[in-house]
Amino acid sequence: MEEKSSKTTEVILQGNEACAMGAIYAGCRFFAGYPITPSTEIIEMMSSEMQKCGGAFIQMEDEIGSACAIIGARWGGKKAMTATSGPGYTLMQEAIGFAAVTETPIVIVNVQRGGPSTGQPTLSSQQDVYQARYGSHGDYEIIVLSPSSVQEMYDFTIKAFELAEQFRTPVILLADEVVGHMREKIEIRDGSKQIKSVKQKYVVSPQEDFFKGANTLVEGQLHDDKGRRIGHLAGRSGDFINNINKKISDNVDVIADIDTYFMEDAEVAIVAYGSVVRPAINAVKKARKVEDDRVTTKFKILKDIFVKGIPETFETDYSHLKVGLVKVNTVWPCPEELLKEATKDAKIVIVPEMNVGKYVHEVERVLKDKKVIAMSKCGGDIHTPTEILDEILKEAGIDE
Amino acid sequence: MRINVRFAGSGGQGVILASVLLAKGYGLGEDYNISQTQSYGPEARGGACKAEVVISDEEIDYMKVDEADVFIALNQAGFDKYKDQAKKDAMVLVNSTLVETDDPNHYKVPATDIAEDMGKPFVVNMVMLGALTKLLPKIHYDTVIEEIQGNFAASIAGMNIDAFDKGYEHAAGLLKSAN
Helix, strand or coil, X not given: CCCCCCCEEEEEEEHHHHHHHHHHHCCEEEEEECCCCCCHHHHHHHHHHHHHCCCEEEECCCHHHHHHHHHHHHHCCCEEEEEECHHHHHHCHHHHHHHHHCCCCCEEXXXXXXXXXXXXXXXXCCCCHHHHHHCCCCCCCCEEECCCCHHHHHHHHHHHHHHHHHHCCCXXXXXXXXXXXXXXXXXXXXXXXXXXXXXXXXXXXXXXXXXXXXXXXCCCCCECCCCCECCXXXXXXXXXHHHHHHHHHCCHHHHCCEEEECCCCCCEEEEECHHHHHHHHHHHHHHHCCCHHHHHHHHHHHHHHHCCCCCCCCCCCXXXXXXXXXXXXXXXXXCHHXXXXXCCCCCEEEEEECCCCCHHHHHHHHCCCXXXXXXXXXXXXXXXXXXXXXXXXXHCCCCC | CEEEEEEEEXXXXXXXXXXXXXXXXXXXXXXXXXXXXXXXXXXXXXCEEEEEEEEECCCCCCCCCCCEEEEEECCHHHHHHHHHHEEEEEEEEEECCCCCCCCCCCEEEXXXXXXXXXXXXXXXXXXXXXXXXXXXXXXXHHHHHHHHHHHCCHHHHHHHHHXXXXXXXXXXXXXXXXX
């Protein structure tokens, strides 16, 4: 994704701060937002940083205002972003549909918290994974990225700007409280990336910024390449809808991205996205006993340090268990072919999510021939590795 | 090596800031990976507050703490809630002004008393961080002091460093008497 020559600096940042830094690196020079926990640090940082890099920041009256402002800013020629959490994301839906139909490249960050409504302001969830895809009315496709580390909060924000410009579409960075508030050591890039807006063959709306195109007309009704209304013409309207959907659905192979861990021979597969990926990797390593040496070393060193107690070790051997993990980076469009390929030897697929069980239905739809199991967790806490390992053992028919 | 550190206290005691400075102390001072997370309620003051730091020389997968290797309690409620989620051989450090414990192996620092004697009750977290810096391996006094200086405005950095020093010295005394 990046030029190899670009220099990097190692820093400790919070996920939300990393998101803001990523946006600035990607060339974001307009930010409009309304503060809401647990995304406020993004707005805080943008309020000071935008001035420093010659951009503009506005604290808006509400979230729909924020989303509309960044649409306007992008048509004015500036790369633009807003950030919010569930309640604010709900208020943005009308503007997201408008951005989809006008084919406006913008980035919207949703640092998820527990809902519905005001819900749990300070606690985490993945309850908005459907709203991210289906929130606005009408037929449209959208790109949604799901980061699981502070580094990915930075990298995926940059990627979100690239995909937005490449496909002229709103892109959602669907984070959650855990990755938003977590601090980790990451590498950030020096300077600024030039992301070019590519003329897209599928794009049917005007593509010239206000200040460049003399005839730019931004129209919420279905329209032609000059922005003139075509909503009264059934045939051309049908083509329009097909085109704005196809520009994403025909390019899933370009957009979709997953990572796999121990999937080469996996008979039990975990499919996870966002912060839940982290305990899931740990559970898979425990099942594979990959951690064994590490645990022994760890306790030896700790014992040397504190000179107390007896080192604990794993008593049970699950090394015959063939377990792997598929980490979904682009939750939408669903990486169907990649999922099928990665899980081709798996019989059982477990989908842990911090919601009532949502993305599991998409996984079920794609992996029809497998036993797909929801592992839902509500209430604000992330799954623990032990909980996921227990589920693996249960499904593998091993009684504890 | 992976060390799981858990802080517990109430909102307003500076629990999260102490954990952030500890994480930076390890992450920037030595070549460790760190993950710092927190959990708290919607209140600005009061309410339970928990912060966790994972320190490892390998990539950190699970970023939270199940069973703590190091447990720091700033108030009784936090101590009671999480004391059973610390390993048997865990290092336990308590703010003994507010936390009662009979265990002779627990390190006791009267952090609230120390802070109040300074006339600055809000520096209790710095006292605890000072003690922790003395007790834990591979974390350097100078690195943490630098982080404290970077975190606060110059006008209040001094009092925070004073509090940190008092905690550091108190822990040095504890170690001396233990030997």
